[in-house]
Amino acid sequence: MPRVVSIYFPDLAIERMRRADGAGELSAERPLVVVAKSGSKRWLAAVDEKARSAGLHVGMPAAKAQAIVQGLQMVDADPVADATALERLALWALTQYSPVVAMDAPDGIVMDTEGADHLQGGEALMLSGIVNRFHARGLTTRVAIADSWGAAYALARAGKRETVIAPRGETPRFVERLPISLLRLPETVTSLRTLGFQRVGELAATPRAPLALRFGPELSRRLDQMYGRLPEPIEPIRPIDAVEVTRAFAEPIGAPESIAKYVSRLVVALCGALEKKGLGVRRADLLVHKVDNTMQAIRAGTAKPARDVAWLTKLFKDRIEKIEPGFGIEKLSLVAVIAEPLTETQKASSLIEEDVVDITPLIDVIGNRGQRVYRVAPVASDVPERSVTRIAAMAEASGASWSLHWPRPVRLLARPELVEVIALMPDHPPVSITWRGKRRRVIRADGPERIFGEWWTRSSEFDAVRDYFVIEDDAGERFWIFRSGDGVDAATGSHKWFMHGVFA
Template sequence: MPRVVSIYLPDLAIERIRRADGEGRLSADLPLVMIAKSGSQRWITALDRKARQAGLHVGMPAAQAQAIIGKLQFVDADPVGDAAALERIALWALTQYSPVVAMDAPDGIVMDTEGADHLQGGEELMLSGIVNRFHGRGLTARVAIADSWGAAHALARVGKRDTVLVTPGETVRFVERLPISSLRLSPDVVASLRTLGFQTIGELSSTPRAPLALRFGPEIGRRLDQIYARLPEPIEPIKPAELIEVSRAFAEPIGAPETIAKYVSRLVVQLCDALQKKGLGVRRTDLIVHKVDNTMQAIRAGTAKPARDVAWLTKLFKDRIEKIEPGFGIERLSLAAIMSEPLAEAQKTSSLIEEEVVDIAPLIDIIGNRGQRVYRVAPVASDVPERSVRQIGVATAPAGGSWTLHWPRPVRLLARPDLIEVIALLPDHPPVSITWRGKRRRVRRADGPERIFGEWWTKSSEFDAVRDYFVIEDDGGERFWIFRSGDGVDAATGSHKWFMHGIFA
């Protein structure tokens, strides 16, 4: 069953203008609206939160808006620029989330994530991750996932929730109370239906189709079938201009796993030949299955580093061919290199002295394509322990930063320091005993303190901050890394509370 994600960007036009205002000509304290012109008429096409709170709305004449708010900022609408920004977002989503991504103009994108959500940790984590990544870039986003494009589109635009997750098979329960304006019908049809007394999609769907079709045509019935997932609505995926893609169409539909595997192998050979001509290796590859019922299914495979090894890429896809549901048959297979990087030819040499280097990239590829996140830890030039490491890609070379430590560090650093109860003589003596997670431990040996100062150049609140770290060993021989916030004398240096921060081997 398809799983469709709709990403709604309600303030894309305004936020794009704000982000592009590098010179600071637009005030952040004054309301901002975008104005469209046609002859002597001028009206609002987009507005920010402050303008909405003042009572303005899309479609309001500009003169009326200026009469309501004297200090109102105007910017000419730029639909071409908005469309270009939406296309860039869609192309970015293509590389991050799904092989099937399309623009849902003018204010959103749509994706078929069937079989791809496991790479993001599941649907719930995928939706929250999408919202967080957009928010981190200063863009407002509301995201919904459902069994159909129509349902996801409607749920993302109704209500104020950032994420809406419709469990498979529960579409009817989620959409039947939505307003009829969510059906993507023309405003004239929606107004006429409201005149007839229809308010919700459930009321409209329970009405006989024949009278509605006689008066309004087949569009209402088509939209109802689409939102309830009774009628497929194909998503035509967006494609980058430089995309390397090979495909194979079939005069007679295919469906047997052995046949699919045979043609996938041939497509991999063609794709690798095309990559070799351009000196590229693939990092992310999508197999698009086009079925005779006008639906698509996609399988994505990624590699830790650029690759164009035919045998290995073929194996990555053959291991997942059983996930393909041919239905009534497959009429075309496409293989596309969504992400590629330069890959130079390397000559293999043999030596009687040097040991052969074992490449673990295939193992990483297998784990990563099963949905597990694989990463490396790189050093960061920081004395604060939790800031001294960062996660990087497996094949990414660490850049900058190093560890120059004279004191031992634990093999396991807690994600967040745990508050502990301690009996200790201030200011410089180690603890006599600690209580961590309900268990009291007597300290047999201790080493310290190691004093770490706050990084006042990154956070002004850390100007006087101090931590005193101790390595302790309890009665059972377990060794821990604990610290006291503050120097034990001056309250300005910290709270003087104790925390567990790491565990030694």
């Protein structure tokens, strides 16, 4: 059963225009609306939050909106620019979340995440991550996941919640109380309301024959698609310059041996096409098109650009068992979603030169099993939690290094934990600490090491100070603790103590 995610951008046109306003012509203090026109008719195609608060709404005549709100900012609609922005967002989502991503014009993205959500930590974390990452780009987003495209589309647009999860198999319970306007039948909604229908569940419980006779087969089709009884294929978007190879079959295939054979041939063809362009694949998608108009996708990634036929074939063959051919497979497509320049290198011919162990295959195997593989690298910062960052497993070394003037713990806590301390301020180390409910007597200590706040990153850290101590308790365990503040001036910190690291 597929799991479909719908990403809805309710203010895409407004937010795109504000992001594109490099000259600062649009005021953030005044309401902003986007005006569409057809002939002499002009109406509001999009409104921002201030305009909504003033009583304006999409579809209102532009002249009426001007009369209601003085100083209203009005910008002409640009559907082409909106579509281009939506396409860029869809292509970005393709590289991040799923092999099957498509535009759901004019204001959404749809993607099939079946088998891909575990790479993001599960459905709940995946949806919250999507919302947070788009918010970081300045985009208001609502996201829903369900068993069908129609249900996910409706749930994403039904309310104000940022994320909605319809558990597997429970889609009918979630959609039956939704308004019929979310059935994606704009021309039919008015007539249905005239007949007294308001909710999707009311339509679903009505005999189909009279509805089909009056409204045609489209109404029944949309209902079946929403309830997941009729498949609705998602035609995935692809970058213009993506390298893709395809194999269609006169007779559907389904045996694992046949699938493996043709996957091997596709890998050979893909590597040949990449070689002509001097590229290596970083992320490739195998798209399985079935005769029942459904699709399954398998994604494989590499830690660095690769064009090794044997290795890429192994990455896909290890996961072929996940393919469910159903009534048969009519086409296989292999797409290099992310490709980077790759040049051939001459291997050393010296008989005495030591072999360099390449751990890239191990990283690829672990990564394709859903685990995140990364390295830590130093960052130029005196604040401990900011002095380290995660980088790709095979990323080039930056050349930076950590300062070794003072001892540092082998384990730094994810966030400092509050501890109870008995100490003589301002400069003396603790006599005892209580951490996680256990009291420890301090027998040795070294410090303080004073670390100042980074006032150039946050104004609140202009006077901030931390005094760090290395302490050893009566059991021989060593810890790294600090006092927030200099022990005298309250402006420098709260003077509370925190555990920040553990030594070996």
